[in-house]
Amino acid sequence: MRRIRPEWSVAAALLVLLLATSSQYGWHRDELYFVAAGRHPAWGYPDQPSLAPLLSAGLYRVGGGSLVVVRLASALATATTVVLVGAIAGLLGGTGRARLLAASMWAVGAAALITGHLVSTATFDVMFTVAVTACIMKALTEGRPNWMLSAGVLLGFGLFNKMVIGVVIALVCTALLVLGPRRPLLTWQALAGALFAVLGALPYLLWQSAHGWPQAKVAASIAGDENWIGVIPTQLVLVSIFLVPFLGAGLVRLLRSDAGPARAFGYAYLALLVLILATGGKGYYAAGLLPVVVASTGIVTDMWLTHGRRRLRTALVGTAMGVSLVLNAINGLAITPAAQLQHSGINTLNHEAGEQVGWPEFQETVRTAVRNLPPDQQGQAVVFASNYAEAAAVQLGHDLPSAYSGHNAYASWPPPSSATGPVILTGFTPGDTVSRHFTGCQVAGRVDNGYGLDNDEQGAILQRCSGPIGDWTAIWPSLIHYD
Template identity: 40%
Template sequence: MTTATTAASTPPVQSSRLSWTAYAVAAGTTVLLLALSGRYGPHRDELYFVAAGHHLQWGYPDQPPLTPLIARLADAVAPGSLLALRLVPALAIGAVVLLVAGLARQLGGGPGAQLLAALATGGGAGVLAVGHLLSTSTIDLLVWTAVIRLTVTALQRNDSRWWLAVGAVLGVGLENKHLVAFLAAGLVIGIAATPVLRHHLRSPWAWAGAVLALALWAPNLWWQQVHGWPQLELGADIRAEYGSLGGALMLVGFQAILLGPVAFVLVVGGLRGALLRPQWVAVRPVGIAYVVLLPVFVLLGGKHYYLLGLLPPLAAVGAVIDAGRRRVREVRRFAVLLGLTALVPLPALLPVLPPHALDASFYPALNEDGMETIGWPRVVATVRGVVAALPDEQRANAVVLTSNYGEAGALQWYGAPAPVFSGHNGYGDWGPPVSTGPVVYVGPRAPSADALTGCRRAATLDTGVDNEEDGNGVWVCDGPAGSWAQAWPRLRHLDA
C-alpha cells in the first residue's frame, strides 16, 4: 500500500458517539410524519401499490416489487389504515437523518456539524415530500443514503470487505427502483477517477459485492425480460414528458430547492470540499457522482427529484466544513435558520392546511401531490351512485373500468360497487373482465368507439378541489367493441 493511499484512508478524528441532537431531529421528523399521516387521504400511487401488492410478482411494468410488497404487508396488518401504510416511510426518513448525521460524525464533525446535517436533511423539502407517502422514491432515498455511507466507510477505512454490504443494500434497492443503478455507476466512475482509491475496483470483495447485487436484482430482470422490458417503454414516456428544455431547467433549478436554499449552501460547500480537500478523498467519489449524474439526467430527461439521494450526504460534508469555521453560537444560529426556513414550504409538502385552504393557495403549484390525496371518497360515491342507478339485471353483471390506476385503486380501497379494472400500467396485466354486462367507465373523456360501445355520460366527478380527477366523467357503456380480448389491447396504456 502506498503512503498516499494510507493517508487518504486514515479516518478523521470522530466524536465518541452520535450527538443527541441528531437523534432528536430524526425522532422529531418521524413523529411529525406519523402525526400527519392520516390527514387528507391516500395518494394515487399508494392506492396502486396496495393493489399491486395483492398481485405479488417479481416485477410490474413500472417498478420492481419491493414497494408493493411493503404496501401489501401494511394493508394486511391494518386494512385501510393510512398510519400503517405510511409507517415504513416515516421510519425510513428517520433512518436517513441518522445516516447523514452519522456521516458528518464519520468525517470528524462534532455535535454542531451533526445537528446541521440532520436539520438540512430532516427539514429538506424533498425529504419531507417523499417521506409523507409510501413510494418507490421514499425507499430509494434510504437506499442511496445507505449505499453512500457504506461506500465512504469502505474507502475511508480502506477495508474492501465493506463492498459486500454495499452490494447487499444495492441489490435490495434495485428490487425497489432501478434508479439506484445510476448511483452505482456514478460512484464507480468517481473511484476510477481518484488514483489513490482506484485499487478498490480490483478487489475481490468489490466484485463479490457486484455479483451479490446482480443476484438480488436477477428475479426482477428476469420478469422484465419475459414481459418485453416494459420499464424501458415507461422510461421513454418519462423522457418525452421531461426531456424538454423546461424539464431540464426544472431539474437543475430544483437542486437548490429540494433541501431548501439555506441547506443548499451546505450542499455547494460539501461538493467543493469533497472534490478539492485532500483529507476527504474518501468522499470524493460522491462529489464526482453528482457532477457526472446531473448532466446525464438532464440529457435523459430525468425528473427533478432524481438526484435527491446525493444532496443530504453532500450537505453533511458541507456541515462539517461550516461548523468547523464557526463559533458554537454561530452554528446554533445557523441551525435555527435552517429550521425556520424549513417551515416556509411546509403546507406544500405535508397536509397541514384544510383542503379548501390548500386549494385556494399557491402551494399546489410547488407540489401537486397533496391535491392528489383529496377527494377520493367523493369519486367513489359518484361511481357507486351510477352503478346503483342501473337496472337490477344489469347491475348484477356490471364492471367498472377506469382510465388510470388511481381511480381503480380508490374504488378498491374504499369499497367498489362492482369488479374494478383498468388498462393503466400494472392493472393492464390483471384484466380483461369476463363479464357480459354493462361497463361503467371513469375517465377524463369518453372511451373510443373501437374499445367500448353505446356509451352515454351519466355523471361528472366533483372532488371539491382542483385536482386531476375533478371534472372527469362517468359513462355507462353497453360493453366492449367485439370481445374483451379484442378491446383490451386498445384500453391498455403504459405511462407515468
C-alpha cells in the first residue's frame, strides 16, 4: 500500500513562500556576521560553533554574494522540519490527515516562518533537534535500535551548530530512563551514537578551552532575571496564539500514561521550560521540542474533527490556521514595505524585521566619512566598529576600508597594524570609554536608514579620529566585549 505523506506538499509550499520573500528587505545583522566569521575558518567562535558561519560563507561565495542563495539553507532546513513534524505524527499513530494537520500547524507558525526566512543558529537547531527526535521515536515505536545510531550522528551535527541541542536531548534521555522504555538507550547502537555526538561537540569544546571559554561570558550577558517573564508567553506565540487550545490538548495527550514512548518527550519539554526559567534563558530555546507537541496536536485535532458538527469544527481549524498564516507571515516575512515597518508596529513585534533594513545606507555613511578624509589618508584608514554587524557590513561592502571590532568573534582576530592611518569609529558616543582610546576625534556623520526605522544602527554616530592613543596591541584588550 502506498504511504500517504501529505507533509511533503506542505513543505514544498512553504519553501516556495520563503524563497519568494527572501530578498525583499536585505541582510540581517547576524547573517552579515556569519559570512564574515566563515571567512575566518575555525573550529569555533566565542559565541557559537562553526556550522552556520562556514555554511553561510560557503553559500555567499558560491552564489556570488546572493542573499537568496544564502537564505536557501534556512528555507530548506525549515521545510525539512515540516516534513519531520508530519513524520513524527505518523510514528505516533496519526492518520494521513493528522500528518497534514501537524505539518500545516508548524508551517504556519511564527517559529517556522521567522527562522525559515533568516539564516540563524536557531533555524538549524530546531531542524537537528526534530531530526534526532524522529530517529529516537522511530527506534522506540518500531523497535529498531539502529535508529539510535542515526540519532547520535545527527546530534553530532547539531552540536556543531549549537550546544543547546545537547541539553535538550539529555533531558529526553533522562525522561526515558525515568519513564521508559529504557532498553533502546542501553544498546550498542545508542552507545555508538553517543560517541558520534561527542565527536561533534569536541572541536568546539577544545576551541573554547584553548581560548578561555568566552562562550560563558556571552551566555552570562544574554541571561537575565527579566527573561523568565517572557518564557511562557513565548511558547504561546512560537506557533500561534490562535492554535493554543489545540496545542494544549496535544501536550496533555503527550503527558498521559497511555501516550507510550512519546510520553517522555512531553515531560522533557516541561523540564526544559523549568530549566530555561531557572537559568534566565530565552523562551525560544524550547522551540526544538515544540514540534513533538505539534505532532501530537495534529492527532488530537484529527480526532476532534471526527465528532459532531464536523463542518463547523473543520471551519474553525481552517480559520485558525489561515489567520495564523496571514498574521505570522506579515510579522515574520519581508512582505510589508520597509517604509511601513515602524508605523505598522511590526518592528516592535518582530525586531528582527528592522535589522534587515538600512545596511546600504550604513555603508554609504562610512564611505562618505572616508571620502572626506584628505586624499593621501584615505588609503590608510581603518574602521573600528562597535559591534560585529557594523564591522561585517563594512567588510562585505565595496570600496570600504578594512574593518575591525572588539565584539565576539572579531575580538579573536588580529587588530590593525600600528602603521595604519586615521580611524573611523562607528556606533560609539563621543567621549565614551572606547572613544577615549583614540585621539583627534570629530563627528563625521550619523546613520539614517531613510525610513525612520528604530533599529540598532539608526542614529549611530560616526567619528573620524587621527588614530589610537598608543599601540593597537596595547589597547586591544580594553576594546573586547562579548554579548
